[in-house]
Amino acid sequence: MNRRIFLKSTLASAALLSVQGCNSLASQPAKQEYWMPTGDLGIVIERADGKVALVNTSSREKLAEIEGLGDLSHASAVFSRNERFAYVFGRDGGLTKVDLITRSIDRRVVQSGNSIGGAISQDGKLVAVSNYTPGGVQVFDSETLAPVLDLPAVGKDGQASKTVGLVDAPGQRFVFSLFDSGEIWLVDFSAAEPKVTRYQDIGKQPYDALITPDGRYYIAGLFGEDGLALLDLWHPEKGVRRILPGYGRGQQRLPVYKMPHLEGWAIAGNKAFIPAVGRHEVLVVDTNTWTEIDRIKVHSQPVFVMSSPDGRQIWVNFAFPENKHLQVIDSDNHRHIQHLEPGEGVLHMEFTPRGEAVWVSVRNNNEVQVFDTQDFSKLATLSIDSPSGIFFTARAHRIGL
Amino acid sequence: MKRSLISQVRFTRGCPARRIKQGLGLALLLASSTACMAESSLDVKRQQELTYMLKHDCGSCHGMTLKGGLGPSLLPNTLSSKGHNIESLSLIIRYGKPGTAMPPWGPVLAEEDIRWIATQLLETN
Numbered sequence: 001m002n003r004r005i006f007l008k009s010t011l012a013s014a015a016l017l018s019v020q021g022c023n024s025l026a027s028q029p030a031k032q033e034y035w036m037p038t039g040d041l042g043i044v045i046e047r048a049d050g051k052v053a054l055v056n057t058s059s060r061e062k063l064a065e066i067e068g069l070g071d072l073s074h075a076s077a078v079f080s081r082n083e084r085f086a087y088v089f090g091r092d093g094g095l096t097k098v099d100l101i102t103r104s105i106d107r108r109v110v111q112s113g114n115s116i117g118g119a120i121s122q123d124g125k126l127v128a129v130s131n132y133t134p135g136g137v138q139v140f141d142s143e144t145l146a147p148v149l150d151l152p153a154v155g156k157d158g159q160a161s162k163t164v165g166l167v168d169a170p171g172q173r174f175v176f177s178l179f180d181s182g183e184i185w186l187v188d189f190s191a192a193e194p195k196v197t198r199y200q201d202i203g204k205q206p207y208d209a210l211i212t213p214d215g216r217y218y219i220a221g222l223f224g225e226d227g228l229a230l231l232d233l234w235h236p237e238k239g240v241r242r243i244l245p246g247y248g249r250g251q252q253r254l255p256v257y258k259m260p261h262l263e264g265w266a267i268a269g270n271k272a273f274i275p276a277v278g279r280h281e282v283l284v285v286d287t288n289t290w291t292e293i294d295r296i297k298v299h300s301q302p303v304f305v306m307s308s309p310d311g312r313q314i315w316v317n318f319a320f321p322e323n324k325h326l327q328v329i330d331s332d333n334h335r336h337i338q339h340l341e342p343g344e345g346v347l348h349m350e351f352t353p354r355g356e357a358v359w360v361s362v363r364n365n366n367e368v369q370v371f372d373t374q375d376f377s378k379l380a381t382l383s384i385d386s387p388s389g390i391f392f393t394a395r396a397h398r399i400g401l
Numbered sequence: 402m403k404r405s406l407i408s409q410v411r412f413t414r415g416c417p418a419r420r421i422k423q424g425l426g427l428a429l430l431l432a433s434s435t436a437c438m439a440e441s442s443l444d445v446k447r448q449q450e451l452t453y454m455l456k457h458d459c460g461s462c463h464g465m466t467l468k469g470g471l472g473p474s475l476l477p478n479t480l481s482s483k484g485h486n487i488e489s490l491s492l493i494i495r496y497g498k499p500g501t502a503m504p505p506w507g508p509v510l511a512e513e514d515i516r517w518i519a520t521q522l523l524e525t526n
Contacts, residue, residue: 048465073466073470116470116471257504259502
């Protein structure tokens with residue numbers, strides 16, 4: 001059956017079901033077409049054209065392209081907990097809710113400014129967006145995209161700050177950092193009135209952050225100084241502490257042509273793998289003591305340092321002008337196990353839910369390449385325009401993603 | 402014969418700093434330097450590479466349409482309103498702004514590339 005006809009008949013049967021719905025609840029299984037599972041779907045941001053590609057990670061194919069999402073440089077996405085909708089955060093301040101089943105835009109709002117990333121709340125009901133200009137965080141209803149809260153991030157210095165490293169945390173909370181004024185803010189939505197806790201003087205220029213997969217530790221990387229800031233969300237009253245202070249040991253930094261990212265799974269077992277800033281190293285940190293255990297020399301300035309879902313491999317890509325390389329490190333002994341050169345502009349990687357394969361955006365080739373994580377063979381090449389971020393629906397059920 | 406033809410082509414289309422990288426002589430470099438400053442003699446391919454780079458690699462901090470991101474807007478109006486000209490922009494691009502996230506591009510771009518980008522920033526987009 002041709003895909004379009006398939007889709008139409010599915011919608012028709014969906015409509016039918018909702019008419020008959022009430023009296024036949026649970027007694028009749030839905031028609032197979034209606035199920036349209038989304039668990040092995042994902043989207044790839046097509047950076048230059050305001051499009052996303054809908055992909056299937058089992059068949060390794062591009063299913064559709066969805067257009068009209070605005071400026072998608074640096075775009076990222078989160079998923080509704082039913083894994084039907086992707087919320088895409090674009091550079092032009094656009095927040096687009098994409099329906100993976102009907103393969104179309106469900107709704108879209110353009111909030112003022114220049115957004116950089118977002119998060120979905122623990123209960124799936126709120127979507128938060130962080131902004132560069134004007135700085136701050138805006139929170140929307142995930143169903144309707146109606147505004148719920150506008151939180152200007154005016155820092156200690158009295159200026160509006162760019163906000164970065166926005167994540168969701170257990171307890172219906174959001175956490176983010178203020179780039180310009182060096183603060184971490186914790187916003188608690190569990191009560192009727194949202195409550196904001198501000199941590200000041202956490203370090204100079206936090207540029208991105210991650211939350212550990214268990215939702216306990218929020219870690220912001222600092223650009224303005226060597227070190228990271230750590231907030232224990234089990235004990236927020238203890239405040240933020242500095243970890244790995246002065247990891248550069250006073251050496252001159254090398255130029256950084258692209259900001260490193262911390263988002264993703266950089267935690268493997270009881271170790272965190274973190275890109276150093278201005279040094280061609282990945283720092284290995286013991287997550288019990290939060291002290292450095294090792295530093296691994298890598299090819300160039302690391303951008304994404306991501307661990308496979310089982311924590312066994314660490315994949316690293318690099319900043320311009322070395323962005324055609326990919327290195328794979330063994331998380332156990334910290335040795336390099338593979339060096340790949342997929343092509344110019346390796347921007348992002350995403351593992352399949354259980355990690356048998358990894359998808360890699362190769363921007364200048366207009367390709368997404370899929371690699372086997374056991375033998376590193378190339379399993380597939382998909383042609384996708386100017387691909388950047390890759391996001392699979394399994395993220396819907398992970399804290400902080 | 403063949404060799405001199407190639408230098409001839411490079412003489413009109415190439416640029417001093419790029420040519421250093423291509424390993425040609427200093428005499429040639431000096432001879433061509435004035436011509437190079439006056440009008441851009443980057444070849445079309447290099448101009449395309451730089452346009453791509455401006456959009457994607459500068460764009461990763463300044464926004465793909467250069468409207469601003471982590472770094473400020475680089476649109477012509479914004480830059481002129483701050484009193485920027487080719488010289489001031491070239492300096493910033495070459496040396497970066499120490500203490501900020503703006504990196505020095507001198508290590509990876511030739512002076513001619515930098516001036517071409519500075520000119521583009523003031524003119525287009």
